[in-house]
Amino acid sequence: xxxxxxxxxxxxxxxxxxxxxxxxxxxxxxxxxxxxxxxxxxxxxxxxxxxxxxxxxxxxxxxxxxxxxxxxxxxxxxxxxxxxxxxxxxxxxxxxxxxxxxxxxxxxxxxxxxxxxxxxxxxxxxxxxxxxxxxxxxxxxxxxxxxxxxxxxxxxxxxxxxxxxxxxxxxxxxxxxxxxxxxxxxxxxxxxxxxxxxxxxxxxxxxxxxxxxxxxxxxxxxxxxxxxxxxxxxxxxxxxxxxxxxxxxxxxxxxxxxxxxxxxxxxxxxxxxxxxxxxxxxxxxxxxxxxxxxxxxxxxxxxxxxxxxxxxxxxxxxxxxxxxxxxxxxxxxxxxxxxxxxxxxxx
Numbered sequence: 604x605x606x607x608x609x610x611x612x613x614x615x616x617x618x619x620x621x622x623x624x625x626x627x628x629x630x631x632x633x634x635x636x637x638x639x640x641x642x643x644x645x646x647x648x649x650x651x652x653x654x655x656x657x658x659x660x661x662x663x664x665x666x667x668x669x670x671x672x673x674x675x676x677x678x679x680x681x682x683x684x685x686x687x688x689x690x691x692x693x694x695x696x697x698x699x700x701x702x703x704x705x706x707x708x709x710x711x712x713x714x715x716x717x718x719x720x721x722x723x724x725x726x727x728x729x730x731x732x733x734x735x736x737x738x739x740x741x742x743x744x745x746x747x748x749x750x751x752x753x754x755x756x757x758x759x760x761x762x763x764x765x766x767x768x769x770x771x772x773x774x775x776x777x778x779x780x781x782x783x784x785x786x787x788x789x790x791x792x793x794x795x796x797x798x799x800x801x802x803x804x805x806x807x808x809x810x811x812x813x814x815x816x817x818x819x820x821x822x823x824x825x826x827x828x829x830x831x832x833x834x835x836x837x838x839x840x841x842x843x844x845x846x847x848x849x850x851x852x853x854x855x856x857x858x859x860x861x862x863x864x865x866x867x868x869x870x871x872x873x874x875x876x877x878x879x880x881x882x883x884x885x886x887x888x889x890x891x892x893x894x895x896x897x898x899x900x901x902x903x904x905x906x907x908x909x910x911x912x913x914x915x916x917x918x919x920x921x922x923x924x925x926x927x928x929x930x931x932x933x934x935x936x937x938x939x940x941x942x943x944x945x946x947x948x949x950x
Contacts, residue, residue, distance in 0.1 A: 641677065697805075701805050704804055708868075722872045723872045750796050753789075775939060795866045799814065815857065817863070818859025833909060836944075837941070906928060907932040910929065911932065
């Protein structure tokens, strides 16, 4: 990406937040003056009214009612002011958070050493996508499809490496019959991208919360859908503390939160940078070809798993099609592909 130095005129401009700082600095003295004026106008009068005689029938006389009306008007103004200040505070904190995150991302992206291959800044990816008019700009349909496909592949590879490092065995973590793909990871990558994209240039806390919530909801939904549709489960957290129906647990939800940070701050910009290298003429047809392959892969996988479950129940093939499925996807092959899949009849 080309770097364009800022013009001298821009470098000599006063800080954009200087006027805002001066304006906010004047707020506290104004609050102090307002407080002194309220005390002068109302506090003694209200105290005198409190010490006065009881109101006839519980209804204040005209003079007291006028005082209460004036105070109510002041309260409404203070309420509106407090709301405006709260909104302004949130906006200023957001500005500070975003500018700080952008500076941090720039420093990190420029400090590229052989032992620290830091990711590109999200802001730099955004700028290059706009300048080149890239086919996968922003989070359009092409970007989402590519994120899903790459995430499905990368998730399987990473989990296989993790299982090998932890248990010393290479075990299949696939979720489809053709290729090292698992749509859970692809769907997770898509949902994380859609949820966290607007926070890509903000602080990490938003990425963590988004990943925590989205990952937990997605994992629960996928587990429930698999059990309802196929009668099987690929994971069960029943033995882990703070779990919900064995489908999700607090520990892995925290991992999803951490993944949210790693994804939008590290993995997504790396992926987006590689996607930027795909020419526009090649990108669109390639994306659709891979999408068609994945759709066929999903359909065949569902058919194969459904037939596998039927075979476990002793159901014989009813026609030549199911005989072909039995020959093409026997139990041994299915067990190798879906090493962690369990069915409802297992104890």
